[in-house]
Amino acid sequence: MSNGQREEWGSRMIVIIAAISMAVGTGNIWRFPRVAAQWGGGSFLIAITIALVLWAIPLLMSEFLMGQRSQLGNIGAFRDFMGKKFAWVGAWMALVCIGITFYYAVVTGWSIRYFVYALSGAITPGIEGQAYWDAFIGNPLETIGFHFIAVLIVFLVVYRGIKGGLESILRVLLPSLFVILIILAVRAVMLPGSVEGLRYLFVPDWGLLASGRVWLEAFTQAAWSTGAGWGLLLVYAAYAKAKEDVGVNCTIIGFADVLAGFVAAIAVLCTVYALSPTIELAEEALAAGNVGLTFIYVVELLAVMPGSVVIAPLFFLALSLAAISSLIAMIELITTNVMNFGISRQKAAITAGIATFLFGIPSAVSINFLDNQDWVWGVGLLISGLLTAVAMMKYGVEKARSQINETSDLHIGGWWTFLIRIIPLMFVVIFGWWVMQSIEWYPDDWWHPFEVFSTGTMVFQWVILFIICYALNNFFAKNVVAGPMTKKEDLE
């Protein structure tokens, strides 16, 4: 793959560390706590555990198999698993993830900026979170500047390759992130009044468990949080040894990701409930959305926390590390797919870095644009999950299962085959719900292609992407290099 010699992860532990780093991102810190508290606490935790088993882990195993066997990125893997007519499917999946990468780099920049704010001692009692945020987000020099810094940091890691770059950084980054999250959680639990946060997180609201909404939120969070079906694990698995375990590794990845969410939720919810003057204000904070909660409310709450001079930088450091670790996987996805056209890692990484910076600029200057892209490609990821299951079905689910069992320390039974086959049904329910919601938000112009959160904007952009990928299918199929399972006729 690079200089004629195949890059490979050095050990099983680093494969697992890298994959967990991919999965643990900003969503674990700013989305999981909000959604868990809002949708029944312990009931949500039960639902997400089931979603992990039914949706996320089966898809993680599928992706791992595809990357490991093909030793290629998304386009090559889908070509080799589904046939040359379906290279476009891998391209679609990769480009959905790339669409996310562009604005995720911007968000990583925000996290780094707030880490710098916190280190400089700017987060002090009396800080007006909204004004601070407005001043930052309204300053394109700052948002683009930190977006550039985020891209540069990640580019330098990916440029150095799997061993010299990703392994070296991730083996330090992930343990550090977990340690910081634990420190934040312990500090938050020690605050008077923190018990309300624990109550909202852990005690089930049984009535809500009967509501479909809790399950839909749980399945969505499981899909987004673990990265199942994103295509990122597929890329990391392309560098795995042929005998690398699939079953146990993917189970560890899924549970570790959700556990990271638990720890982050303890930190965030205990802080919010302990330091908010009233329960109503705490609930207002949690209803403020990802950005509102993290960059406005939490900032004001951290400012009044005893020990904030240490805790505030630690919180934003954790957020930055989580964002960086996921962004590394995303830029590696672009790099690997470009390398698969016979281009060196160095040139591919430079391409990935420049593209991410330039195409991220619109998201850096317009929060509406960023929100739109988050909406379109976030829901698009559910389609990518479906496509992964479809690839298994085209390839032969039982054939795939027996291949997983060749190297798995955990015997994967017929339950896996059953779950892969019902992924399309789960998809229709979850996806259908998101579409229905967006129609409710825009009852008069749900079809509008340029509204921020409409059905119309999703369909419009997905269709354009589909047309481009489909039109370029033959180009992809012929020009992506051959891997160990590529059939000669798929290159003609």
Add this chain to the structure above:
Amino acid sequence: MDAEIIIWMIIFMGGYIAILGYFVRVAMKSDNG
């Protein structure tokens, strides 16, 4: 702290840590064996 909260915390955190611990042990045994 409310006993109910402690019990549920143990169930969820303990459960996840136990599951992870089990699979990590399986992984380590396989690597060493």
